[in-house]
Amino acid sequence: MSSENKSQEKTTLHSRNKNRERYDLTSLIVAVPELANYVKPNKFGDDSVDFANPVAVKLLNKALLKHYYGIANWEFPDENLSPPVPGRADYIHYMADLLKESNFGRLPAGEKIHCLDIGVGASCIYPILGVAEYGWNFKAVDIDKKSVESAKAIVDKNPELSGKVKCWLQNNPRHFFEDVIVTDEKFDLTFCNPPFHASADDARSGTERKNKNLSGKKGGSELNFSGVSNELITEGGESKFINDMVFESRRFGKSCFWFSTLVSKQSNLKGIYKTLEKVGAEQIKTINMGTGNKSTRIVAWSFLSREEEKAWKESRFK
Numbered sequence: 001m002s003s004e005n006k007s008q009e010k011t012t013l014h015s016r017n018k019n020r021e022r023y024d025l026t027s028l029i030v031a032v033p034e035l036a037n038y039v040k041p042n043k044f045g046d047d048s049v050d051f052a053n054p055v056a057v058k059l060l061n062k063a064l065l066k067h068y069y070g071i072a073n074w075e076f077p078d079e080n081l082s083p084p085v086p087g088r089a090d091y092i093h094y095m096a097d098l099l100k101e102s103n104f105g106r107l108p109a110g111e112k113i114h115c116l117d118i119g120v121g122a123s124c125i126y127p128i129l130g131v132a133e134y135g136w137n138f139k140a141v142d143i144d145k146k147s148v149e150s151a152k153a154i155v156d157k158n159p160e161l162s163g164k165v166k167c168w169l170q171n172n173p174r175h176f177f178e179d180v181i182v183t184d185e186k187f188d189l190t191f192c193n194p195p196f197h198a199s200a201d202d203a204r205s206g207t208e209r210k211n212k213n214l215s216g217k218k219g220g221s222e223l224n225f226s227g228v229s230n231e232l233i234t235e236g237g238e239s240k241f242i243n244d245m246v247f248e249s250r251r252f253g254k255s256c257f258w259f260s261t262l263v264s265k266q267s268n269l270k271g272i273y274k275t276l277e278k279v280g281a282e283q284i285k286t287i288n289m290g291t292g293n294k295s296t297r298i299v300a301w302s303f304l305s306r307e308e309e310k311a312w313k314e315s316r317f318k
Contacts, residue, residue, distance in 0.1 A: 012290035014093040016133075018068040019086035023049070028063035035059045058082040069132040073157035076150045080122035083193075085129075087289070087296075091262065092129045094287045094298055095189050098258060102309070108188075108317040110135025116256070117141060118176055118192040118245070120167065122150035126191045127165040128158075138165045139187070141180050143173040176245045177252045185255060188316065192261040194241045239268040243275045246301070250279040253303025257312055260300040269299070276301050 013020045025047055029036045035049070038056030042048040050056040058078070064085040065071040100107040113136045117126045120140035127138035142148050152167040170180055181187065242261050249259045263269060269286070276284050282305055287298040304312060 013086055014090045014289075016093050017086060017089050019064065019089065023060070023064075024067075025049070027067055028060065031067040032059055032063035035063050054078070054082065057084075061085045065128065069128065070160060071128055071132065071158055074123070074128075074154060075157075076122040076124075076154065077146070080147065080150070083121070083123055083125045085125070087294075088125045088193075089129050089133070090289050091191065091193075091298060092126065092133055094289065095191070095258070095260060095300070096134055098260075098285060098287070098300060099189065102257070103313055103317055107134075111137070112316060113137065113188045114139070114186065116177075116180070116187045116190040118190060118261075119143075119194070120147065120151050121193075122147040124151035124154045124161075124165070124167075126193075127151075128154070128161065130191075131161055131164045136164070136189075139168055139180070140165055141168045141170050143170045145169055176248050177255075178248065181252050181255050186316070187256045188258070190256055190259045192245065194238050194245075194261060194264075238263070238265055239271055242268065242272055242299075246272065246275045246279060246281075249301070250303065254308070256302075257304060257309075258300050258302050260298055262296055263299050264296050266295075266297070269297075272299055 025035075025039055029039070035056070038050045038053060038059060039047050040050060049060050055078075061082055061084065062074050065074050096107060099113070113134070115127075115130055115136050115138045117138055117140045120127065120142050122144075124140060127140050130136040130138055140148075140151055142151070148167050148169045151165075155161045155165045155167060168180060170176075172179065176192075242263065245261065246259075249256070263272065273284065276299075281301040281303060283302045285298075285300040287300070289296050289298065302309075
């Protein structure tokens with residue numbers, strides 16, 4: 001890889017993202033030697049990872065976590081979603097900015113911040129990054145027992161996460177916060193990466209489009225990032241999932257400072273804003289993000305009045 005290419009920044013990533021520069025493949029291969037088997041010259045003659053291969057993508061993310069974040073043990077079933085670390089890190093950084101903005105420009109000390117991850121998945125990615133970057137505490141929730149067990153195994157095998165992440169099984173897949181936020185429990189931030197697709201056919205079509213963009217060849221429905229059905233598919237798709245979550249969040253509005261979710265489809269924003277207005281959200285924020293050729297956004301909302309915000313900050317952030 002040329003020094004010119006190595007220094008090129010991915011300017012769409014957050015300024016604090018450790019992955020703004022082109023991947024240092026030499027260092028990443030030192031971290032995870034198996035990655036070398038999936039590095040080859042691209043059409044420009046530069047060494048690159050085979051992003052159309054799910055094994056290569058998982059090994060790359062494993063190397064990023066080990067090299068940049070000190071996570072030595074990141075094992076989970078190959079059938080589960082392998083999340084792209086740079087994009088997931090951006091979500092963490094932008095929510096840190098929102099917390100800072102809400103606290104007179106000062107980021108509260110990490111040990112004081114408690115986060116809720118709705119749909120943690122087998123990889124436990126948001127708690128890993130939130131702990132590594134800011135020292136936050138997480139309650140990591142999923143409806144899939146195997147995913148919860150996998151996330152817990154990752155926590156148990158990495159001392160850095162010990163005492164900072166609690167994994168929690170949501171027994172009722174129709175609920176988000178019910179039986180998760182218990183009496184008197186407070187969260188400063190929530191995170192959620194909703195399933196994108198409304199059906200298996202929808203997921204297959206999306207994968208074919210993505211693989212064509214990666215390889216330049218038509219066809220191919222193998223997921224380059226893996227993923228089991230409940231991680232990718234939900235009845236009604238992303239729109240229904242998020243709107244249902246917004247409706248339920250109203251009942252827990254005084255138990256959380258900022259609720260949030262990723263929204264992959266811009267066309268879903270109008271309906272989400274309408275639902276947020278209907279449930280009486282006091283504040284709504286939209287934060288645009290971009291990684292490579294993909295654009296997405298965070299929608300965050302709060303039910304706290306200005307007086308309640310002030311009381312929250314005085315009791316929890318100082």
